[in-house]
Amino acid sequence: MEKLDCIVIGAGPAGLSAALTLGRARRKIAIFDNGKNRNRVTRESNGFLTRDGIKPQVFKEIAMKELESYPSVSISNETVIQVKKEEQKDLFLIKTSNNHFYFAERILLATGIQEEFSFSQIKQYYGKSLFSCPYCDGWEQRDKPLAIIAEAEKHMIHLTKLVYNWSKDLIVFTNGHQLSNNVRNDFARKEIKIYTTRIKNLHGDNGNIKSIELESGDNILRSGGFVVPSFYRPNQFAEQLNCQINENKRIITDGGRSTTNGVYIAGETETVGPSSLMMAAADGNKAAFSINMDITLDRF
């Protein structure tokens, strides 16, 4: 079996950008992606310089097409199901869902994160009319009647203040959670209404939200909004490779290098928190510089 210089797991902007830099540095790499990028639910991606408004799938296809110029890069749509270090050979071994095995000197984890919502109906509207990132989707929601759906007070305050920049027509829904008087007074000053009653249902069609029905029987009309998901890593690869992870679940890195020799991290998977296409791509680029430098110093 051929030994690769590096295996990149995840072809989001982080992994793709790393693959481009490594391909251009003539490194023999394989990149794996199972098409579960969390932004696949949305119609357009915004804010990436020169690609504002692009469809997520088109963004990915352009990046993959560019990689075709570099013969040392291969792309596979297999899911990586196991990653381990073969200590004696000082190599990483991965296994895919098709029962294929690959060996590499180094490994880059760029597998992103996934969302969980406090109630499942949000999924039907997420990426179409309910979003989590105002920088990504605030412009398209500007001046609309918006809902802020958030349970924890600190998340709700942060998101509401931020979104107020794009629309002043805001109603906050806490889904049964109470708010302090200070917050109520602050929001009253800005004429932001608050409903603390539990949400019974969301109504709309084709992903476009029209109203929020409460257990009290009220049905409040809204045409878009922002929510606060919780995020998790879709695998335990960093733990299995003994990478140091801090109390906030962040994988400790320096220039993309994890604390385990030969293991690198890029993109949202590092912090288990949301960022942006641009930031993830920059992370991938940075990690690829480190990978290439480490290979160079090892072999020169």
Ligand SMILES: Cc1cc2nc3c(=O)[nH]c(=O)nc-3n(C[C@H](O)[C@H](O)[C@H](O)COP(=O)(O)OP(=O)(O)OC[C@H]3O[C@@H](n4cnc5c(N)ncnc54)[C@H](O)[C@@H]3O)c2cc1C
């Ligand atoms: C609804 C929505 C709208 C957004 N809009 C914008 C926007 O307008 N502008 C913006 O800048 N950002 C936007 N984002 C955020 C943006 O999508 C992320 O910041 C970015 O994609 C993170 O890049 P990443 O490379 O870290 O992870 P991802 O893009 O999530 O890529 C990780 C990849 O790893 C793959 N993978 C995971 N596990 C495995 C495995 N075991 N085997 C093989 N492959 C695996 C996944 O399939 C995925 O393709 C949006 C996000 C969402 C959810």
